[in-house]
Amino acid sequence: MGKLAFSVPPKEPCVQITDIRETVVPIASPIKNAYIDFSKMTASVVALVTDVVRDGEPVIGYGFNSNGRYGASGLLRERFIPRLKEADPARLLNDAGDNLSPERIFDTLMANEKPGGHGERSVAVGVIDMAVWDAVAKIAGKPLYRHLADAYGDGTVDADAFVYAAGGYYYPGKGLAALQDEMRRYRDLGYEVVKMKIGGAPLAEDIARIEAVLEVVGEGRYLAVDANGRFDLETAIAYAEAMRPYDLFWYEEAGDPLDYALQAELARHYDGPMATGENLFSHQDARNLLRYGGMRPDRDVLQFDCALSYGLVEYMRTLQLLPEYGFTGRNVVPHGGHQLSLNIAAGLKLGGNESYPEVFAPFGGFADALSVANGRVGLPDAPGIGFEAKAKLIDTLRRATGTG
Secondary structure, three states: OOOOOOOOOOOOOOOOEEEEEEEEEEOOOOOEOOOOEOOOOEEEEEEEEEEEEEOOEEEEEEEEOOOOOOOOHHHHHHHHHHHHHOOOHHHHEOOOOOOEOHHHHHHHHOOOOOOOOOOHHHHHHHHHHHHHHHHHHHHHOOEHHHHHHHHOOOOOOOOOEEEEEEOOOEOOOOOHHHHHHHHHHHHHOOOOOEEEEOOOOOHHHHHHHHHHHHHHHOOHHHEEEEOOOOOOHHHHHHHHHHHHHHOOOEEEOOOOOOOHHHHHHHHOOOOOOEEEOOOOOOHHHHHHHHHHOOOOOOOOEEOOOHHHOOOHHHHHHHHHHHHHHOOOHHHEOOOOOOHHHHHHHHHOOOOOEEEOOOOOOOOOOOOOOOOEEOOEEOOOOOOEOOHHHOHHHHHHHHHHHOOO
């Protein structure tokens, strides 16, 4: 992957941002994980309108934040969108002046921001960043995965990507039979690996839920479990000991995402694959996980979510850290279940992508014409991230931002 380049842009811009629209949409659901419910969950949506015309219409880039973090409307409206609108248009272009520069836009957004504090700010910047990359690839006339491979990768892309079905949430009145039915539906859709929540019930009850799902999928290598950071060390180890015989696909986010000592100690008690990182929102936090979290390159998975962690410019800085600690992009399976992660996985050759077949619609999932087969999904041939190839999603984005 190439290094991010910065140099003086041309004086006369030939591509300009003409409007930036922002709104918040609900993605509420009665589901729960071990830590939160989603009854009031929201997402920010941004439309970045340019003066470039394709097929008689202005090129518009769309962005939104991943599930699990609320919309960041206040930050977008008060700081980041005004900052971008006030910038000299020439300072937002690439060297050739024929497209936007995500790196220069990122620098503009982060001007006058103190280091640290990677929380809701990273979500707001990530929403705009997604819209920028969508617009950049559309202006280039390429799917984003192809643009990434050509500009930052080795020029080749993965023809398809590994995906797993995330679900198994706690739900009012949902017993073992309903949990099994859910997992059967995922297998019928073509997924091989499924993921379920743990930590929202006593250990014995969670073990019964795990065994019920194993009756459906057959082997532990087809089941991942996710505690959503709920456990203290003692509880994390107790679950590890109870789950060890099942040889699960992975044991995810046992403790607080910033408790690297807990993660490192847990690795001494659990030989199976572990996964974490979805709630780390900067390359500095990711580096601390790699330094101090006891993660093992031969088996463990890093789940950094581009849309929650300042966007793809910052994400590539995170990916550049991996070799120093023995990891490669194949260790990375992004959280979020959205099309941006799919483009990154294919274009930069990561380990795969999450998917939410039954929740967080219409933001999750893939192009309408694509289907999952043998746990893998193909790629749309649409310019940009591919939102236009998913009818319900693009309709939602256009209606929400008034760009229809």
